[in-house]
Amino acid sequence: MSATSVTGLAGVQPAPPDSDSGPDEHLLDLTLHVWRQAGSGAEGEMVRYAAPGISTHMSFLEMLDVVNERLIKEGKDPIAFDHDCREGICGMCGLVINGVAHGPQAATTTCQLHMRHFTDGDIIYVEPWRAGPFPVIKDLIVDRGALDRIIEAGGFITAPTGSAAEANAAPVAKDDADLAFDNAACIGCGACVAACPNASAMLFTAAKISHLAALPQGQPEREHRTLAMVAAQDSLGFGGCTNIGECAAVCPKEIPMESIARMNRELLRASLKRGRSKRR
Amino acid sequence: MTVAPEVPSAKPPTAAPHAPPAEAPREAPTRWRVAPADGAALDGHAPSGPITELWDRHRFDMKLINPANRRKNHVIVVGSGLAGAAAAASLGELGYRVSCFCYQDSPRRAHSIAAQGGINAAKNYRNDGDSVYRLFYDTVKGGDYRSREANVYRLAQLSVDIIDQCVAQGVPFAREYGGLLDNRSFGGAQVSRTFYARGQTGQQLLLGAYQALARQIHVGSVTMYSRTEMLDLVVADGAARGIVTRDLVTGEVQSRTADAVILATGGYGNVFHLSTNAKGCNATAIWRAHRRGALLANPCFTQIHPTCIPVAGDYQSKLTLMSESLRNDGRIWVPAKPGDTRSPNEIPEADRDYYLERKYPSFGNLVPRDIASRNAKEVCDEGRGVGPGGRGVYLDFSDAIARLGVEVIKERYGNLFDMYERITGENPYRVPMRIYPAIHYTMGGLWVDYNLMSNLPGLFVLGEANFSDHGANRLGASALMQGLADGYFVIPYTLANYLATAKPPPVGLDHPSFKASESDVAARTGRLLAIGGRRTVDDFHRELGSLVWELCGMSRSAEGLTKLLDQLPSLREEFWTDVTVPGMGAELNQSLEKAGRVADFMELAELLAIDALHREESCGGHFREEFQTPEGEALRDDDHFAYVAGWEWSGEKGSIEPVTSGPLPTPILHKEALRFEHVKFSQRSYK
Numbered sequence: 001m002s003a004t005s006v007t008g009l010a011g012v013q014p015a016p017p018d019s020d021s022g023p024d025e026h027l028l029d030l031t032l033h034v035w036r037q038a039g040s041g042a043e044g045e046m047v048r049y050a051a052p053g054i055s056t057h058m059s060f061l062e063m064l065d066v067v068n069e070r071l072i073k074e075g076k077d078p079i080a081f082d083h084d085c086r087e088g089i090c091g092m093c094g095l096v097i098n099g100v101a102h103g104p105q106a107a108t109t110t111c112q113l114h115m116r117h118f119t120d121g122d123i124i125y126v127e128p129w130r131a132g133p134f135p136v137i138k139d140l141i142v143d144r145g146a147l148d149r150i151i152e153a154g155g156f157i158t159a160p161t162g163s164a165a166e167a168n169a170a171p172v173a174k175d176d177a178d179l180a181f182d183n184a185a186c187i188g189c190g191a192c193v194a195a196c197p198n199a200s201a202m203l204f205t206a207a208k209i210s211h212l213a214a215l216p217q218g219q220p221e222r223e224h225r226t227l228a229m230v231a232a233q234d235s236l237g238f239g240g241c242t243n244i245g246e247c248a249a250v251c252p253k254e255i256p257m258e259s260i261a262r263m264n265r266e267l268l269r270a271s272l273k274r275g276r277s278k279r280r
Numbered sequence: 281m282t283v284a285p286e287v288p289s290a291k292p293p294t295a296a297p298h299a300p301p302a303e304a305p306r307e308a309p310t311r312w313r314v315a316p317a318d319g320a321a322l323d324g325h326a327p328s329g330p331i332t333e334l335w336d337r338h339r340f341d342m343k344l345i346n347p348a349n350r351r352k353n354h355v356i357v358v359g360s361g362l363a364g365a366a367a368a369a370s371l372g373e374l375g376y377r378v379s380c381f382c383y384q385d386s387p388r389r390a391h392s393i394a395a396q397g398g399i400n401a402a403k404n405y406r407n408d409g410d411s412v413y414r415l416f417y418d419t420v421k422g423g424d425y426r427s428r429e430a431n432v433y434r435l436a437q438l439s440v441d442i443i444d445q446c447v448a449q450g451v452p453f454a455r456e457y458g459g460l461l462d463n464r465s466f467g468g469a470q471v472s473r474t475f476y477a478r479g480q481t482g483q484q485l486l487l488g489a490y491q492a493l494a495r496q497i498h499v500g501s502v503t504m505y506s507r508t509e510m511l512d513l514v515v516a517d518g519a520a521r522g523i524v525t526r527d528l529v530t531g532e533v534q535s536r537t538a539d540a541v542i543l544a545t546g547g548y549g550n551v552f553h554l555s556t557n558a559k560g561c562n563a564t565a566i567w568r569a570h571r572r573g574a575l576l577a578n579p580c581f582t583q584i585h586p587t588c589i590p591v592a593g594d595y596q597s598k599l600t601l602m603s604e605s606l607r608n609d610g611r612i613w614v615p616a617k618p619g620d621t622r623s624p625n626e627i628p629e630a631d632r633d634y635y636l637e638r639k640y641p642s643f644g645n646l647v648p649r650d651i652a653s654r655n656a657k658e659v660c661d662e663g664r665g666v667g668p669g670g671r672g673v674y675l676d677f678s679d680a681i682a683r684l685g686v687e688v689i690k691e692r693y694g695n696l697f698d699m700y701e702r703i704t705g706e707n708p709y710r711v712p713m714r715i716y717p718a719i720h721y722t723m724g725g726l727w728v729d730y731n732l733m734s735n736l737p738g739l740f741v742l743g744e745a746n747f748s749d750h751g752a753n754r755l756g757a758s759a760l761m762q763g764l765a766d767g768y769f770v771i772p773y774t775l776a777n778y779l780a781t782a783k784p785p786p787v788g789l790d791h792p793s794f795k796a797s798e799s800d801v802a803a804r805t806g807r808l809l810a811i812g813g814r815r816t817v818d819d820f821h822r823e824l825g826s827l828v829w830e831l832c833g834m835s836r837s838a839e840g841l842t843k844l845l846d847q848l849p850s851l852r853e854e855f856w857t858d859v860t861v862p863g864m865g866a867e868l869n870q871s872l873e874k875a876g877r878v879a880d881f882m883e884l885a886e887l888l889a890i891d892a893l894h895r896e897e898s899c900g901g902h903f904r905e906e907f908q909t910p911e912g913e914a915l916r917d918d919d920h921f922a923y924v925a926g927w928e929w930s931g932e933k934g935s936i937e938p939v940t941s942g943p944l945p946t947p948i949l950h951k952e953a954l955r956f957e958h959v960k961f962s963q964r965s966y967k
């Protein structure tokens with residue numbers, strides 16, 4: 001392990017005057033161990049960084065921003081990590097924090113995790129998603145293109161622009177619409193894959209299959225979709241599901257294990273009907 | 281379709297308290313030039329005829345491309361948000377060869393994903409008096425009379441088709457128990473025309489478009505380039521013929537030819553550094569197109585959202601929007617006296633100032649976005665703001681909780697309260713939320729005509745990246761509508777017409793314009809990496825943002841704008857001499873990506889300020905302190921400013937070399953006169 005020290009306080013504002021209305025701001029002195037890897041072919045290693053003076057009001061990614069600013073000022077290479085919306089919806093961020101995908105707070109993406117969940121003196125391990133189908137590109141950034149390939153294989157309803165019927169022509173029972181929505185909430189972050197010992201993408205795939213199978217518009221392609229997506233998932237190197245449940249435990253959008261059970265039923269149903277289908 | 285367009289009854293012109301006398305002193309245009317009056321006026325090419333029939337007639341008049349010939353045309357779509365994904369998917373379905381680009385690792389992550397509230401459509405499912413004409417009317421009026429009527433009417437017409445299309449794709453909109461689609465009223469509209477999918481409407485609409493796009497990628501009609509950034513537009517022989525991109529993983533710079541280029545790259549709100557936009561949102565694509573000759577229209581029309589979580593510290597990286605719906609039940613207040621540091625629950629009623637309820641008795645906390653925002657700034661400027669830095673006001677639910685019970689409030693706003701608590705660590709059921717306005721949307725953008733084509737032939741601009749449709753102020757739930765209308769239903773027709781009439785001749789990468797663009801891009805990258813200064817890119821971005829926010833944000837004045845215009849060149853100069861960008865060009869280098877974007881924001885900021893200085897009126901999101909009514913309301917000047925300001929880059933268009941010292945080359949103003957034949961001028965009042 002190589003060691004690097006990072007110095008200098010971030011410009012931190014004084015605590016709010018109405019501090020009893022919320023948690024006081026504290027400054028934390030932390031030690032980070034961060035996975036550094038120059039490129040996809042390179043060897044990687046955990047590198048230690050001192051991170052003093054981190055405000056409890058910062059988000060985890062803001063903490064990394066501060067560390068990076070200090071690194072750059074010291075002429076060092078900043079830590080590469082993916083992020084965009086920083087409000088828990090785009091699915092771009094994703095770090096394994098102390099061994100847990102997206103860190104310690106349930107139902108929370110990495111970008112929404114705040115430093116008040118840590119205490120002074122903590123040692124924090126920060127690693128990328130680790131899964132065969134997600135090769136590391138640099139440091140904490142991985143290639144999740146395989147999830148796009150699963151959707152491309154069949155995660156859609158064929159409805160070319162202009163061909164749609166009047167929207168209210170096909171009523172959808174509210175329960176079905178809600179079930180569809182609950183599953184459609186997946187942000188495609190890949191935490192489920194990272195958390196699974198088998199690197200299975202079942203929760204992700206099941207979420208899309210459940211979303212579309214719950215709607216009348218999704219019926220015509222129901223079996224084809226399931227077969228195509230599951231086949232794609234297998235061919236991309238994702239593992240099978242052995243019902244461990246780590247995926248649902250880390251999912252920031254709380255997609256339940258039940259969706260995987262539903263997908264398995266859909267798969268069975270599709271396999272039974274497959275003999276009759278001409279489309280493959 | 282359920283709604284037949286309703287023909288307008290002749291509306292009596294509302295008595296308009298007209299803007300200041302024509303003689304009002306005008307800023308002497310030393311910082312810009314007006315295009316000579318004898319030159320060709322900027323023409324929006326809106327067809328003429330009865331407004332209800334324009335689009336239908338135009339569709340018939342436009343030329344088509346034979347299905348067998350579509351494959352011969354290669355179209356570049358930059359952007360995979362609602363506008364870009366809808367366009368790429370629809371054009372792929374039609375048989376064009378499409379290449380689509382986005383800077384994220386997947387097209388599904390475009391910033392559209394973050395839209396919360398909903399999407400408008402004139403379905404009139406509620407039988408509450410809505411119609412295509414009413415949506416058109418509301419949008420023109422809400423835009424404070426600075427948009428093109430023909431475009432807005434078409435948008436309102438297409439809104440109904442969008443909902444059909446999205447439902448067919450499986451977008452899980454909210455439904456009622458009977459299984460039909462639910463609607464709500466949004467942003468103060470008098471009719472319920474907003475379709476929504478919980479608080480994640482943008483996400484669900486984008487996933488619908490993304491899935492349609494994925495299908496085209498799978499069949500090979502669209503080639504997707506993720507983690508690829510457009511760094512230049514290639515204009516060859518007077519037309520847009522390609523782009524130069526950088527592969528964000530390998531750093532490889534590549535040119536690509538096309539028969540037409542479509543930009544759907546979103547808004548430029550991050551010029552303010554802190555905004556509700558995603559971190560990567562940038563102006564690079566539109567700014568470089570501007571430098572190559574595309575007009576940039578109305579950049580000073582920027583929208584501020586009143587209810588965002590305030591800044592907590594210098595390290596703040598973005599601002600999070602809290603839905604506008606909170607103002608339905610929350611009461612906004614600040615301490616009556618400056619410097620009151622008691623915690624909110626210790627401040628008795630008598631020492632509180634519910635300033636919106638006091639000043640606007642009939643609308644109270646529900647005044648429009650800009651009024652709520654400006655008033656928050658005003659009370660904070662008076663030293664009555666709360667929270668860190670005194671930049672916040674309370675949004676208090678205690679009365680609503682007492683009246684309706686915690687359960688009802690939880691049912692209505694539970695997920696928003698959770699989000700607030702996650703970010704601030706404060707429990708809004710017990711202590712009032714703190715909110716403050718933030719930049720949220722940019723109405724300005726590249727100028728386009730009725731066909732969504734810029735002044736550069738072959739360059740089309742869709743979604744937030746163009747200036748069209750929203751005028752000086754966008755109504756809630758209308759951006760999603762516009763992006764999808766542009767992408768699904770407008771561009772497939774207007775692009776075909778262009779390709780069929782212009783018949784772009786073949787062009788090769790050996791064309792000198794490609795060589796020039798490529799070497800310009802390489803030179804910029806090399807230059808950024810070579811500076812080796814002392815300040816980080818973020819540091820510059822923060823400084824730029826706070827200057828622009830302070831002097832060209834919620835309210836603007838000639839004095840402040842002049843100050844800003846005096847400071848920007850030196851900040852830019854400092855950037856180009858003292859920024860430090862670590863790493864190399866031929867690798868994944870996030871500092872380099874940011875540096876390129878901030879460099880463009882630094883130039884765009886100057887044009888934004890010039891536009892704001894030149895527009896001597898207050899309208900929509902543009903509030904000039906000198907132009908207000910005695911009651912402090914925005915004062916429009918329809919006699920002098922009912923036009924679109926299209927700015928031309930007056931410098932060398934054959935190069936995108938950065939301006940590293942002194943002001944930008946004096947921009948040239950082209951005016952597109954706006955005529956309002958259906959919606960008559962009137963002034964807003966919310967007293």
Ligand SMILES: Cc1cc2nc3c(=O)[nH]c(=O)nc-3n(C[C@H](O)[C@H](O)[C@H](O)COP(=O)(O)OP(=O)(O)OC[C@H]3O[C@@H](n4cnc5c(N)ncnc54)[C@H](O)[C@@H]3O)c2cc1C
Binds near residue numbers: 362381391399510558
């Ligand atoms: C928090 C929030 C909430 C909102 N809520 C609502 C709402 O409820 N209703 C509503 O109507 N509107 C809402 N809006 C506004 C609306 O979301 C946006 O205006 C709209 O989604 C923009 O869509 P777009 O397709 O034009 O651009 P975007 O979705 O921003 O997409 C831009 C695309 O361009 C790509 N791109 C950008 N630059 C480059 C480059 N240089 N090279 C390559 N690719 C590039 C990006 O990768 C991305 O794919 C909201 C906005 C915000 C910020």
Ligand code: SF4
Binds near residue numbers: 207247250
């Ligand atoms: S199922 Fe959950 S963890 Fe997996 S990609 Fe979707 S949101 Fe992420």
Ligand code: FES
Binds near residue numbers: 082090
């Ligand atoms: S950055 Fe978008 S979900 Fe975290």
